[in-house]
Amino acid sequence: xxxxxxxxxxxxxxxxxxxxxxxxxxxxxxxxxxxxxxxxxxxxxxxxxxxxxxxxxxxxxxxxxxxxxxxxxxxxxxxxxxxxxxxxxxxxxxxxxxxxxxxxxxxxxxxxxxxxxxxxxxxxxxxxxxxxxxxxxxxxxxxxxxxxxxxxxxxxxxxxxxxxxxxxxxxxxxxxxxxxxxxxxxxxxxxxxxxxxxxxxxxxxxxxxxxxxxxxxxxxxxxxxxxxxxxxxxxxxxxxxxxxxxxxxxxxxxxxxxxxxxxxxxxxxxxxxxxxxxxxxxxxxxxxxxxxxxxxxxxxxxxxxxxxxxxxxxxxxxxxxxxxxxxxxxxxxxxxxxxxxxxxxxxxxxxxxxxxxxxxxxxxxxxxxxxxxxxxxxxxxxxxxxxxxxxxxxxxxxxxxxxxxxxxxxxxxxxxxxxxxxxxxxxxxxxxxxxxxxxxxxxxxxxxxxxxxxxxxxxxxxxxxxxxxxxxxxxxxxxxxxxxxxxxx
Amino acid sequence: xxxxxxxxxxxxxxxxxxxxxxxxxxxxxxxxx
Numbered sequence: 001x002x003x004x005x006x007x008x009x010x011x012x013x014x015x016x017x018x019x020x021x022x023x024x025x026x027x028x029x030x031x032x033x034x035x036x037x038x039x040x041x042x043x044x045x046x047x048x049x050x051x052x053x054x055x056x057x058x059x060x061x062x063x064x065x066x067x068x069x070x071x072x073x074x075x076x077x078x079x080x081x082x083x084x085x086x087x088x089x090x091x092x093x094x095x096x097x098x099x100x101x102x103x104x105x106x107x108x109x110x111x112x113x114x115x116x117x118x119x120x121x122x123x124x125x126x127x128x129x130x131x132x133x134x135x136x137x138x139x140x141x142x143x144x145x146x147x148x149x150x151x152x153x154x155x156x157x158x159x160x161x162x163x164x165x166x167x168x169x170x171x172x173x174x175x176x177x178x179x180x181x182x183x184x185x186x187x188x189x190x191x192x193x194x195x196x197x198x199x200x201x202x203x204x205x206x207x208x209x210x211x212x213x214x215x216x217x218x219x220x221x222x223x224x225x226x227x228x229x230x231x232x233x234x235x236x237x238x239x240x241x242x243x244x245x246x247x248x249x250x251x252x253x254x255x256x257x258x259x260x261x262x263x264x265x266x267x268x269x270x271x272x273x274x275x276x277x278x279x280x281x282x283x284x285x286x287x288x289x290x291x292x293x294x295x296x297x298x299x300x301x302x303x304x305x306x307x308x309x310x311x312x313x314x315x316x317x318x319x320x321x322x323x324x325x326x327x328x329x330x331x332x333x334x335x336x337x338x339x340x341x342x343x344x345x346x347x348x349x350x351x352x353x354x355x356x357x358x359x360x361x362x363x364x365x366x367x368x369x370x371x372x373x374x375x376x377x378x379x380x381x382x383x384x385x386x387x388x389x390x391x392x393x394x395x396x397x398x399x400x401x402x403x404x405x406x407x408x409x410x411x412x413x414x415x416x417x418x419x420x421x422x423x424x425x426x427x428x429x430x431x432x433x434x435x436x437x438x439x440x441x442x443x444x445x446x447x448x449x450x451x452x453x454x455x456x457x458x459x460x461x462x463x464x465x466x467x468x469x470x471x472x473x474x475x476x477x478x479x480x481x482x483x484x485x486x487x488x489x
Numbered sequence: 490x491x492x493x494x495x496x497x498x499x500x501x502x503x504x505x506x507x508x509x510x511x512x513x514x515x516x517x518x519x520x521x522x
Contacts, residue, residue, distance in 0.1 A: 009516070009520075038494070038497070039493065039494055039496075039497025039498070039501075040497070042497055042500060042504075046501075046504055203498065204490050204491060204494050206494075207490070207493075207497045207498045208491060208493060208494040208497075209493050209494070209497050250516065250519075250520070253512050253516055253519075254516075256508070256512045257509055257512045257513060257516070260504075260505050260506070260512060261505075261509045263505045264502070264505030264506045264509055267498075267501045267502055267505055271498070419515050419516055419519045420515065
């Protein structure tokens with residue numbers, strides 16, 4: 001079967017950027033910067049971008065393009081014994097695609113709520129009780145939340161249509177629509193945000209440098225973590241996307257563009273979010289809002305800010321949640337495509353069959369997150385996916401490719417076709433620096449969770465939804481790697 | 490805003506969007522994008 005291809009270089013870059021830019025850029029980066037030294041955080045952050053983010057992007061683009069396959073096929077072509085790592089990365093993508101879709105669905109609902117400011121004065125209560133119907137524990141489902149089920153269906157339908165239409169007419173086209181809209185929405189929101197009274201106070205919080213924090217090792221680990229999570233690396237996406245590049249396509253420069261644009265977007269999001277937070281502080285006489293990151297920033301704090309706006313309340317609300325939908329959709333499409341591509345490669349099945357089956361199965365599983373305990377389940381699964389699955393999969397990837405595979409092979413493949421070359425710094429970053437930082441992060445996460453179990457959840461919930469999902473992902477990967485390929489590897 | 494905060498904001502925006510601009514310019518010069 002002939003491999004599909006991108007229609008243009010800009011289409012590939014927009015899709016890669018669309019995958020990297022996600023909800024985390026909007027609701028995670030601003031708080032990370034604020035909490036880790038303000039403006040001073042930018043120094044370790046950019047250091048991490050140049051020494052881990054972009055080097056791994058180059059590596060994944062190079063491997064995907066050279067091996068012409070999804071993560072399992074690419075790893076199997078390097079070494080048959082490494083195929084399981086590709087499946088593990090696909091399993092991570094599969095799990096993320098199931099719950100990520102639900103957050104996009106919430107944003108869809110909130111576009112509607114923005115029209116009437118349906119959340120009222122108590123935005124946290126509205127979000128947790130009226131909207132989510134949040135229960136006390138992950139095992140207490142309390143039935144489906146029908147408005148969320150409805151929008152989850154809509155998000156899966158969009159995802160299905162895009163994936164079904166293929167790489168060029170589906171994924172590339174959708175990103176050529178989503179990304180310009182997203183940038184435009186962000187710019188409008190940014191202008192509105194910085195023109196609000198008190199915005200400068202918020203920007204001061206975000207950018208005022210506390211250089212003493214640079215000596216704190218935890219700030220560096222946080223910076224590497226933020227870069228690592230925000231660039232869609234180590235879960236097979238970039239390997240899959242670059243496998244669709246035509247033969248003579250740039251690799252190195254594309255990775256630099258993707259990395260820089262992703263981080264530039266994070267900064268603009270930070271300015272927008274903290275401009276609004278500054279406005280809220282101005283309104284309340286200096287009090288910082290209670291929730292500054294994650295789902296509560298988006299679905300409780302931002303609606304509260306909308307309530308306080310003097311004019312354009314509806315417009316700002318709609319634009320903000322629409323930007324969440326655009327950022328989320330472009331990432332969700334890439335995550336789903338990674339899994340679809342892997343299954344197509346392994347079993348030589350048509351795109352139409354795999355996409356249909358995938359959307360049905362994953363769509364049904366998504367329904368778990370539309371129940372009253374959906375947010376609690378999502379919180380546990382997301383914590384373990386980020387802190388263990390992605391970090392460990394990334395660590396194993398850089399160790400295997402850095403030490404047990406010739407990086408020279410990748411360079412020899414990339415250099416003749418790229419706009420510019422990479423030097424020995426790249427080998428050093430992949431072989432030494434990134435494994436050390438990821439190794440420290442992995443051990444730190446492991447010890448942290450063993451000493452203090454995550455959240456206030458029961459051990460049974462953590463064992464099944466956290467450690468259990470981790471174990472199941474690895475087990476399934478090992479099983480799939482033993483299944484015979486329908487095509488020659 | 491203090492000077493330090495303004496400088497760090499300019500530093501961040503210049504490095505990211507400036508870096509992206511330079512790379513895109515190279516891409517345009519070398520081949521079609």
